[in-house]
Amino acid sequence: MSSDTLAPSPAAPGTPDPAHAPSRPSLVIVGAGPRGTGLLERIAANAPELYAGPGLDIHLVDPHPPGGGRIWRQAQSPLLWMNSHAEDVTMFTDETVTMDGPVREGPTLHEWAGLDGAAFADRQLQGRYLRWVYERARAELPESIAVHHHARRAVRISGPRDARQQVWLEGRPQPLLADLVILAIGHLDAELDDEQAELAAYARDHKLVHLPPDFTADTDLSALRPGEPVLVRGFGLAFVDLMVLLTEGRGGRYEGDAYLPSGREPVLYVGSRRGVPYHSKIGYDWTGDRPPLPRFLGPAEIEGLLARPEGFDFRRDVWPLVEKELGFAHYHRLFTAHAERTAMAWADFEEKYAAATGPAETRALVAAAVPDPADRLDLTALDRPLDGVRYASHEDFQDGLRAYIEGDLKRRHDPSHSADLGVFLGLLSVYGQLVRLGNIGPWWHGFFSHLASGPPGPRLRQMLALSRAGLLRFVGADMTVTAEHGVFRAGSPTVPGFRVETRALVEARLPEPTVRRARDSLLRHLHADGAAETPEGLLRVDPVDGRILDGAGRPHPRRFALGPYTDARTPGAFTRPRTGGPAFRQNDAAARSALAFLSRSRTEGGAR
Template identity: 75%
Template sequence: MSAARPPRHSLVVVGAGPRGTGVLERIAANAQENEGPWRLDIHLVDPYPPGGGRIWRQDQSPLLWMNSQAQDVTMFTDDTVELDGPVLPGPALHAWAGLDGRAFPDRRRQGGYLRWVYEKAVAALPEGVVVHHHARRALRLAGTRHGRQQVWLEDRPRPLLADAVVLTQGHLDAELDAEQRELSAYAARHGLVHLPPDFTADSDLSALAPGQDVIVRGFGLAFVDLMVLLTEGRGGRFEGDRYLPSGREPVLHVGSRRGVPYHSKIGYDWDDALGARPPLPRFLGPAQIDELLAREGGFDFRRDAWPLIDKELGFAHYHRLFTAHPERTAVAWTDFEEKYAAADPLGAELQALVAASVPDPADRLDLTALDHPLDGIRHRSPEELQEALRGYITADLERRHDPAHDQDLAVFLGLLSVYGQLVRLGDLGPWWHGFFSYLASGPPGPRLRQLLALSRAGVVRFLGAGVRVSTEDGVFRATGDTVPGAVVEARALVEARLPQPTLARTRDRLLRALHAEGAAATPTGLLAVDPADGRILHRDGSAHPRRFALGPHTNARGAGAFTRPRTNSPSFRQNDATARAVLDLLRDLDCRAAAA
């Protein structure tokens, strides 16, 4: 008598962008370990094409670049990744596309790479596994904890049935918060333009008229996209250090809490001839994370974790300075290292040690000063501020492209190490992620050179730090701390930043319903998941056996959109753990069916 055929299983993955594609790649890699045949349907649910998803879809402006060099983007594991599944190497973006590794490709090129990775993962799935793409939105998830799940899709009368569900929706839209609702209502009453937080590539910018004054709040990567689409995107062009307007550009008055753009991407590679990379982690590693997690009553990020982060980044910085540029130090590295290790983080002893050992203040690491570069700085006029900010951006560009300051690259490596450790602590709130992006994930150098050209052409005007927006006399008014008394009035306001979708405010109907039904939220409103395998947590602390979630809408979020090769990426580790947990669940169901 022939053996009974195993039951056919079903897995639903909601979100077919980079994270969903990464989970699929890990399922393909780990499924090869199965001794018997697979009978599995994988349903990918996403209105956008698999691979790139919404953010990296190929039908967007070619003017929009990636924020990473091509050599720093990979979707494949390597031997640095600490995972239980098999390592399956593959090409980074530059090798796949035949690009200069230092190039910043446009996002459409990245979308092509992601589509290829998706197709490669599908082709690698074992015989008996079939992938179905549903170009729809998922609306609701139902089902008992120990039974099949039902995933309801728009414009489909019957749900998809699933033995397991993985939610990888990525970045989400959000309902307006109270402030944005008030601003939007004010704009409607007075015939103004108000563009709330959004993905700039999806925003309708046609309401911003040529020559119109526009207040822009936000100086990060969303602003860079806005700047590009409203200048080159309207027919202007750059010639060297000059911008030649088309006449269709508005005037962008930009400011933020810090009042400066994110730091430029570093424009050189690590020179091994000058010394090895800093041995990381040193002061914030697994043992320190274990201790923080074990603290009775929990831990406070600023009080307990930040001092360790500061010391870790300082160690990376000074390791490179002392070993590669000893002429700029006053003592031997071995003596400094011993005293540095013994000193309390953020304490006076450590500060005195650095002051005595590093003569030039420009060679010392001061994270507080980096985070608040305009604190205490006041200018007498807006024109004085324009000149000063151009000088600040020029100095940042020069430093970030000068290997004489390669301790900055060491700090960047330290930030990657720190992020990889902190992922175990869960949701640390928006400040840490913003600080990381400000130092480590800023725009390519050419974008800041374009910003300087736009400033000189009068298309961009700087507002400085501490920008506040008020609504008076039928217009928007912007004031700030850097030029006391200066006021900019405008009939248009753009919030140049991504939405912050909590479970309570996300426009994703499935996630909002899950939260209403008992899925746990972190203190800042993210979906709470088990860090071990991504299983969704209930408010009573229990993990759902059949529901998983990964990505920026959860506390299992990565350090950036993509992974640099050979950095033991947390995203790869999470994807692998979740894929293995899903496959273990399906194998367990097979065993139960065989025993029945």
């Protein structure tokens, strides 16, 4: 029978905890948000086949409520939305997921909540959905498996490789004993990097405001005063949350295409490396045949890359395959759905495209077969649309970027440009394959997010309204930030000579998921205990089931990790139905490995 201890009382020193009796195998899952919940669902699905033990204690360790965890908890502003359509959010597997465990389908968010599938739910509602998924997973566990939630932080794991682990919790004198530990931690706070630390120190010395990277819903924004200019570095989803909380969150409202201020808003000056917001979510449904993916980057190509004794380089060896796959997805859709805009039969184009041996040959083929340049896929221009672009004045740039956003909105909501949706499906396919490569560096994740994980269209329309109202000002690409003469200064080559000075700087992005700079002591202790990290600071794990690797590449037999701080991170917290979600595949593999180990350990009288 499942149980749920929301606020466990600490045991007295030296007193055994009855929930942790040594005769029962024990699994500790650190993190009870979407990843931990998805893992629990896979344990429930696989336990009837793989676990024959007389009982099992599963301990969920998370100071936040199970289901939503920190990021998706119900206790946050109702103004904050998800950035996915409700019909594109599911916590349940389907027949497209390549895994060994059984499929157990369940409702998407829109089916569960009775929402319009095209709606963007607020995060409070998503938190309720996740809590329901958690409760359903618990109910589907065999009666011999008990679940205990500990509303605390895990601070350290100790124990030899060949024996039970000890998971130490904040404020609890005795550790949880675990045959296996799975880290399912989501986004974590991080220590400042060198540049951020210098800016923060300058702000303290000169009585300025510096807000470091953080989950925006947890950031204290009260120091940003009405009417004052605020410099914002970051133009992605964290910026969207910041924009909402500092405008509607302070009493402003929208009427049609206009924003009516409350008078309590600051003036936001925003810039970033690209200098533009993420591309809008696509606002129409798929019709017709989907591109047959994977085509040029599938399991065989991944196996070939992994088999290279000299290793592989992302730009040299992987990116050409990615580019070819995304191009195939784009042109398949263009030729099959909009053939009137092509000058060649699809069968002929496909044959020549597959045979093309380099970028120049591919460009020549596309130029001959696709007359309108607007119908050709240019990934470089999509990634860096302001490269080489210069404006004579700051005001000219405001007009120019508003036109860029309006153009993006129009294209992303026009099904005559549905080749863009083909590219989106290609991106999902590619990400699912690249997860198996492990460490490929940080660039790909940012590129994917820019193209495929942008804000809802209504948020971009709000940006336009705020820009017209003078409360949102665009700085440009490759924005530089300095602290001098008692202020923060920023500029961009997009508008030569323009500079803005402010007394407040907000780093609008989540902290980088690095092991070494994580404020979470659990990860720091793991690193000190020999867990390997990539050059970018991600925890190295076995891409098959998430076992933590040491410096020699050996998987730890009793420690697993899944999530954004690992080098097998997946494209987001949630999966679009029927897209073969790699997170589902990882959860299933980890659950099956854990259950098989626990069952085998029990049968063989493994170390306790």
